[in-house]
Amino acid sequence: MKKVTIDQLEEGMKLAQDVFTESGKLLLPEGFIIKPSLIQKLKEHNIDSVYVEDEKAESYVKEEVIYHETFVAIQDLMLSAKAGEIVDPFVAKEIVNDIVAQIIEEEDVFLRIVGFRDVDNYTYFHSVDVSIFAAIIGKLLELDRKQIEDLSLAALLHDFGKMKIPHEILNKPAKLTDEEFEEMKKHTIYGYQIVKNMDGISEQIAEVALLHHERLDGSGYPLKLKGDKIPLFARIVAIADVYDALTADRVYKKKIVPTKAADYLTKYAGVHFDKDIVQKFLKMVVKYPVGCFVILNTGEIAIVYEENPFNKTRPIVKVVAKKEGPPVLKPYFVDLSQDNKREIIDVINY
Template sequence: MRLVRLENVTSGMILAKDIYSCEGKILLAKGVTLTSHFIKRLQSLSIGEIYIEDEISRDIEIVDIIDDKTRMMAKQTLYQAVQDLKANKSLDFSSIQMVINRIVDELLRNKDIMVNLSDLRCVDEYTFAHSVNVAVLSIVIGKALGFHELRLRDLGIGAILHDIGKTQVPNEILNKPGKLELHEIEIMKNHPAFGYEILKEYCEISSLSRVAALMHHERVDGSGYPFGKRGSEIPEFARIIAIADTYDAMTSNRVYRKKITPNKAVEYLMSMGDYHFDHDMVKVFLNHITVFPVGTIVKLNTQEKAIVIDNNRYCPTRPIVRIIKDSKGEYVTKFQEIDLQKKLNIFIEEVCDE
């Protein structure tokens, strides 16, 4: 299978991964042959990408690092939490804790984690899907740093609730498709403090988790908010969540911009190490991120095009690829697979939008 932008999907393509609604119901099941009606329906839901099965991506399996059912449960739990807060009800913390425990357990069972997030989301559910991804990515970093299980669970709680303060920000600001005005930016920048005020009402939530939500927009060079803290003045959890939050936000479609590719997000994090982010934590994170996720179409320096079929754990910029087009842009009649770690004269020039 491979990920394709919806604008490039045509009738007759085969859906390779179930598509769910925000409520957890299957909208389209994998194996369905897509029609113009189905494609228009997906467009109306602002779903930007889908997974398809075709000849060039045969035998390619894209596996998320957490179970699909766990991800869906997490999104639904967070959705309900947001609805409860908006209705002036209390958080069902036991449900949130159960979801984080499940995510931690799954990641602890995975001995050699490489992140290849395969979540499909509509723009409207960005907040819920994003917070779940931030929790997963943060726990991955924490595990790599050697955190014990209970510490991972506290980190996960702080991460999945890091943006809970946005429930106090008007929707017209949250979902504004254009650039925010100065006064709107100031309102948005209050969301960490709003979140802290919400979370401090729950004695079950550790102070580490609450402060992480408060300070996840602090930056190690002092340029962040709300306090302008620097370096080690910023709690460890907040420094971790800042990296996970930024990476997932950059690689997600938003109402006001399209996502960037993982390799570009990686370049940004590398360039911001020691400025915005903790350099050592960025290095740990990048050791567990696939720079070119499986199923990505790339252009090689040979001018051939290829699809990534696997990653090399200790050389993430040089994956294993399958040649699908020759240097003249013609589809090949026989696929050739190349391990770029062994062919040092061949390298990836760019990610393609096929």
């Protein structure tokens, strides 16, 4: 452990002690990995130094770099599509290959990062997260590497058609009218037209933009396909798309916690979504990674200390603060698998 000034603090360093504000409120807990946004937060609170571990969390930094590069790439490509320019997917292909390489080595490697986004850039972050979730599913289904790369790329490009939807509809902070929803549904057709004309993009990849809102019972759009008539890639991306949308803040709707999103997918498994894929996906993804901040139904704020391999929604947590009442002077551990009165109700994103 060593003490460093804020100017010496670097991305990837790991906090060795809790950091508090001048008023005594917990700002960042021990074990948090430093990111640029956190350095800025420390500066805003006039924190001049912190204690960090001697070694960086190198692997986490690598995933963050890949995630950021993917965000920048998809943003550039989507803005090109919006401007009616020719879209070259070469950079996206290269970055997707990096994502897949990491996931093949360790499928949950990006789960700490997905979901950290701002509402204004929702579509871009959503595309990156769906690409990651789709790649995870591809590995769980034991697809070969080339298939996973194609699947992940298809997921990254699945919402390109939204660039052709009027801004006032795409970012409306209220429920769409029937007329507006009919226009929104056209993003599947617009997206297919854009993606299929990209250089080197196969029909299998392009059709995901068209078919990711199809549902097994025929209630989806635009073609109302049923069951196995919906291609595998589209069935996978449909699940990744809905899960990510439910667990993210949007202009018209607050996010829900992963367990509630899991309940939704489970309810419609076999009706809207492929049941086998839903079960495999949720078993992997619905968990709270070590180091993430959570809020309990008791108002306690905790950091996830250790995962529970038998029930990933009920980890061991370290309570470090409370939303109301006296401060927590001495943090304490709670094993949620043994405590039925407490449950996680939200995740705090920094």
